[in-house]
Amino acid sequence: MGPIIPNGLIPIEWDSIIAIxxxxxxxxxxxxxxxxxxxxxxGVFYGYDFAVLKVFFTAAVVSVIGIxxxxxxxxxxxEQLYIHPTFLWGAIIGGxxxxxxxxxxxxxxxxxxxxxxxxxxxxxxYVLGIMLGVxxxxxxxxxxxxxxxxxxxxxxxxxxxxxWNPYWVIFIFSIIAIVAFAVxxxxxxxxxxxxx
Amino acid sequence: MVxxxxxxxxxxxxxxxxxxxxxxxAGGLVLLPKVPKQExxxxxxxxxxxxxxxxxxxxxxxxxKIIDRDPSFIMVDVRDPESYKxxxxxxxxxxxxxxxxDEEYEVYLNQAQFDIxxxxxxxxxxxxxxxxxxxxxxxxLRVLEGGMNEWYATIINPAIPxxxxxxxxxxxxxxxxxxxxxxGVMYPEQIQMEQPVVQKPAPKQVIPVKKKKKKxxxxxx
Numbered sequence: 037m038g039p040i041i042p043n044g045l046i047p048i049e050w051d052s053i054i055a056i057x058x059x060x061x062x063x064x065x066x067x068x069x070x071x072x073x074x075x076x077x078x079g080v081f082y083g084y085d086f087a088v089l090k091v092f093f094t095a096a097v098v099s100v101i102g103i104x105x106x107x108x109x110x111x112x113x114x115e116q117l118y119i120h121p122t123f124l125w126g127a128i129i130g131g132x133x134x135x136x137x138x139x140x141x142x143x144x145x146x147x148x149x150x151x152x153x154x155x156x157x158x159x160x161x162y163v164l165g166i167m168l169g170v171x172x173x174x175x176x177x178x179x180x181x182x183x184x185x186x187x188x189x190x191x192x193x194x195x196x197x198x199x200w201n202p203y204w205v206i207f208i209f210s211i212i213a214i215v216a217f218a219v220x221x222x223x224x225x226x227x228x229x230x231x232x
Numbered sequence: 233m234v235x236x237x238x239x240x241x242x243x244x245x246x247x248x249x250x251x252x253x254x255x256x257x258a259g260g261l262v263l264l265p266k267v268p269k270q271e272x273x274x275x276x277x278x279x280x281x282x283x284x285x286x287x288x289x290x291x292x293x294x295x296x297k298i299i300d301r302d303p304s305f306i307m308v309d310v311r312d313p314e315s316y317k318x319x320x321x322x323x324x325x326x327x328x329x330x331x332x333x334d335e336e337y338e339v340y341l342n343q344a345q346f347d348i349x350x351x352x353x354x355x356x357x358x359x360x361x362x363x364x365x366x367x368x369x370x371x372x373l374r375v376l377e378g379g380m381n382e383w384y385a386t387i388i389n390p391a392i393p394x395x396x397x398x399x400x401x402x403x404x405x406x407x408x409x410x411x412x413x414x415x416g417v418m419y420p421e422q423i424q425m426e427q428p429v430v431q432k433p434a435p436k437q438v439i440p441v442k443k444k445k446k447k448x449x450x451x452x453x
Contacts, residue, residue: 097254097258098254101254101258101261104261105257105261108264203261203262203264204262206258206261206262207258207259207261207262209258210254210255210257210258211255211258213254214254214255
């Protein structure tokens with residue numbers, strides 16, 4: 037049956053409209069749960085607020101379990117889902133840059149736009165920085181191109197490259213999540229509280 | 233008050249309960265009996281493909297393709313190797329039905345450049361081969377309708393139409409007869425026609441060779 041759009045249950049022309057709708061909902065939820073505050077986001081790294089870790093880890097675990105149950109029951113063909121292609125070194129370098137930006141600025145690109153919408157000045161600066169970075173990257177693209185296009189591994193998953201059993205991976209992943217939440221709680225109790 | 237206290241007691245464990253639900257659900261995935269997944273295209277799709285006669289190619293069409301040296305198709309004989317050695321169509325390859333899904337033959341079936349035409353003695357085995365391939369999503373497979381028997385009946389040994397039959401039948405007969413000649417069938421009238429033409433030795437031609445006349449010496453230096 038699913039995924040809905042590739043199988044024609046919803047015409048493909050609808051996908052931008054659905055994307056805009058989901059985007060608005062996502063932005064609303066981010067804002068209303070306080071993710072437009074750079075202090076809350078940076079709290080993960082200083083140990084006084086683990087909301088980001090908990091939210092995104094829970095989202096990943098819940099969706100992966102849900103997808104595999106739907107696949108098991110035949111509502112969804114997992115092999116039809118889009119898998120993002122892996123450019124190994126591009127992903128590693130980009131991840132490091134993004135992480136540094138996350139700690140330093142206290143936003144990830146999505147939440148920064150959220151914060152721009154409610155008029156936070158630091159978010160304006162952050163988004164300006166993103167724009168500058170984009171400009172710099174496109175100007176120096178010929179220089180970065182070998183990394184950008186190289187080390188292409190295809191649309192692979194952990195199951196493909198290591199031959200793991202997906203069900204056990206999910207089970208272990210959920211346990212890791214719960215352990216991480218417990219550890220986060222312990223750390224948060226030890227660290228001096230910050231009010232913001 | 234008592235109810236509220238009880239609720240508060242339970243709610244103080246709320247994260248534990250949520251974590252437990254998560255583990256139970258994830259563990260359920262591990263423990264669930266694994267059902268082998270239906271491979272290839274959807275069942276409904278396969279059924280409608282099977283019922284559709286689109287896959288058939290007639291012997292006349294195939295003969296025309298062979299005679300025209302159409303490069304766009306590969307013929308696959310799905311009978312056993314013995315029958316294949318005994319008689320088969322020109323340039324056909326032999327993939328016995330039981331070996332159809334072997335890895336070495338996948339290059340022939342799973343490609344988009346050539347049409348694959350299956351045939352067997354009738355179209356029964358060829359149809360089975362077609363179903364196996366179609367289910368795996370190979371979509372340029374065809375079946376020779378009637379198989380080798382039909383090939384014999386129509387191309388190699390076409391029935392001579394009766395006098396009262398339509399002109400179309402006569403046309404068809406002539407084209408089939410011509411096709412059978414292409415595939416090496418000899419007809420009596422064809423043999424009669426081939427009387428050796430005795431070549432008469434050509435009379436010798438005398439080509440006169442002009443002798444060069446010596447030019448009178450003209451004035452020189």
